[in-house]
Amino acid sequence: MLYQLSDGLKEIGIGDITPGALCFGVISLDEAEKVKNRFGFSDQTIEECKSNVDTRRASLFVYDDYSFGLMNLLDRGHVLGDRDRIAFYITKDMFLLVDVHDADKSTTEIFLRAMKRYEQGTITTEKIVYAVLEQLILHDDQMLAAFEARLQKLEDKLGNDKSDDKFPKKLALVKKEVLLMRNYYEQLVDIGEMLAEDANDLFQKDDLRYFTIFTGKARRLSDHTLMLHESAVQIREAYQAQMDNRLNKIMKVLTVLTAIFQPLTLIAGWYGMNFERMPLLKWEYGYPLIICVSLAVSATIIIVFKKKKWL
Secondary structure (H helix, E strand, O other): EEEOOOEEEEEOOOOHHOOOOOOEEEHHHHHHHHHHHHHHHOHHHHHHOOOOOOOOEEEEEEEOOEEEEEEEOOOOOOOOOOEEEEEEEEEEEEEEEEEEEOOOOOOHHHHHHOOOOOOOOOHHHHHHHHHHHHOOOOOOOHHHHHHHHHHHHHHHHHHOOOOOHHHHHHHHHHHHHHHHHHHHHHHHHHHHHHHOOOOOOOOOOHHHHHHHHHHHHHHHHHHHHHHHHHHOOOOHHHHHHHHHHHHHHHHHHHHHHHHHHHHHHHHHOOOOOOOOOOOOOOOHHHHHHHHHHHHHHHHHHHHHHHHOOOO
């Protein structure tokens, strides 16, 4: 799907591009490989598209006459799932979006939505690049708000002492997703900054502001994910403190029980010795006396613990 702006906007084939006319669209990786020599694109760019060494990486390569970008899109519905992979070539009068891996056909949808951003007579290379990049983060603030709500729900459970065995797993999942999103936005910030630098003079100076605007939006999203990550860390620390407090309470109860029954164990052990001549052994009231002594010792310990506020 290619469009050329020459006496109006026309849909053309990959072999019908007119030099000097603004051209933009979506092509397949096979088509990119076929025309790379015609447009002077490096073989390394095709190899980068085919490489899966780091499926989370996004990058921008600046050449003399063009820039080449490669990124993995964020699946808003399943952040940790498989991600679409796109590449793009930018020249002074051409923007080609390469569909490297697109299971849900979202690349074409992104491009079509970007085309509707501007009127035909006002389209420039800078504007169409900005419109495509803008689609990559469109409504992401709502997605981050949903993650914030998930964290708030976990925090409320923790505050109400309703956390269960699945709480650490749920929290770890949110934390992992937030870290992945932050990495994604940081890479978009890098791409936006490099485009704004315009090291190979592809863009009109007055239109570089579009990339500055995009970089600002991506950075705000990155800052939001950083805040979410810090919140997740604080919740984890609060959860750990709560678990430690529960453990301390259990140990306190065990210590109190041990302190109460230890004297009784001593008495039972003392009068359990097999000696013939022991005090109270043959006395008629010996057994009731030992019971009373044991109860008195236990009551004394409990009273002392309560005065010390250990109970």
